[in-house]
Amino acid sequence: MAVDWDERTRALREEVLRLRETTGAVIVAHNYQRDEVQEVADLVGDSLALARFCAASPKTLVVFCGVHFMAESAKVMSPDTTVLLPEIDAGCPMADMVDEDGLRAWKAGHPGVAVVAYINSSAAVKAESDIICTSSNALAVVRSLGAKEILFLPDCNLGAYVAQQIPDVKVHLWPGFCITHNRVSLADLEAAKHAHPDALLLAHPETRPEIWRQADFVGSTKQIIDYAAASPAKKFLIGTEMGVLWKLRKDSPDKTFYLLAPGMVCPNMKKITLRSVRDALLETKYRIEVPEAVADGARRALERMLAVRA
Ligand code: SF4
Structure with a gap:
């Protein structure tokens, strides 16, 4: 799916891609990252895919666009690799x-x-x-x-x-x-079903049991993306963080996706911007260390x- 970035975003994107080349870095991004950050990543995926990728990657510099525990896991699996988290206070309340x-x-x-x-x-x-x-x-x-x-x-x-x-x-x-998934209530679900009665509900298991029990499919972000791409259905209610909409729409441009509830945004995942990725590459920050x-x-x-x- 073609995305219309503004001029500033396009310039930053070019700068990040140039720096990725000159530093020999690999950029990985979680499915909940901003669209423009996912766009510059070598790999976009869920925690399992990113963990496997970092464990197997021969690269010595990884820019991890996600939250702190994810970058920490990458460092643990690749102790000789420099792992950078572009925003040091991007944590996970859970x-x-x-x-x-x-x-x-x-x-x-x-x-x-x-x-x-x-x-x-x-x-x-x-x-x-x-x-x-x-x-x-x-x-x-x-x-x-x-x-x-x-x-x-x-x-x-x-x-x-x-x-x-x-x-x-x-x-x-x-x-x-x-905090992002648990806040979705039965009232949110009822409102979404009322507005889109013919849409399938695909829910992440981090939602409350009363939500995932009513889902047509329960799975991780990657499983939700794969399920939607393979399904003959055309409309879906997405019960996870809004960042997955980028990949869902990219993979299935002929289908329609509605966020289950308007508040499904992880503020920590959104702390990372193209600018902070650029600065991470320029200044080799913020290095993640684990004793x-x-x-x-x-x-x-x-x-x-x-x-x-x-
Ligand atoms: S969506 Fe954000 S708060 Fe929720 S588990 Fe993921 S990183 Fe943590």
Whole structure:
């Protein structure tokens, strides 16, 4: 789909692409990034795709357009690579809802129970966990453990989805959530269905259970994009952050996509702009560092996840 960028955006875009060339950097962007940032990326994807890409990339300089825990995971997987986060305060409120001390205390109350951490967590929390999952592979990861009981954190909505899909596993939930997805209410859903009665609902499992239970399809951003492209349907209600609309419309220009609720915008993801990507490349900032002991523990849990075939 052709996009009409204004002159300033086009000039910045050219500058970023030139700097990408001269620095030998690779730019990766999450599906929730601004359209113009996704446009300059070598890879746009969900957390799992970006984690796999960074683990396999031979590049020594990565500009990570996402939030802090994502850049941290890239650094953990590629310790010799310089990983830059263009806006150092682009964090994830959900990841901040649990820290390593809280997790240690939770584990102490459930001795011997495996810990599954959503990738939306700090490296220090990952290091205290047995295995990591993303919204793409959460079911496969939990099944791979063969456990009767797990501790799942920090997203209680994704954890509830896992519990519903794998009822023979007892899932203990940490009370964390994504502020962007969790705010969607039943009233929002009813209004959207009323306005677009013939649209299919594709929902991210970070939405509340009362939302994803009514969805025609539940999946990660990539799974939602793939589902919409393959579906014969022409209209979709999209129950995840608005950034995915760029790829949905690019991949399926003949289809119509409506955001499930107007507030589905992650302010942290939107902090990164073409200007901050340009400045990151010019000034080699902001470098993400992870202490070695923490990185070793987090890498073990991430590698265990990457070995699971979804
Ligand atoms: S969309 Fe939600 S989970 Fe994703 S970075 Fe933003 S606050 Fe965190």
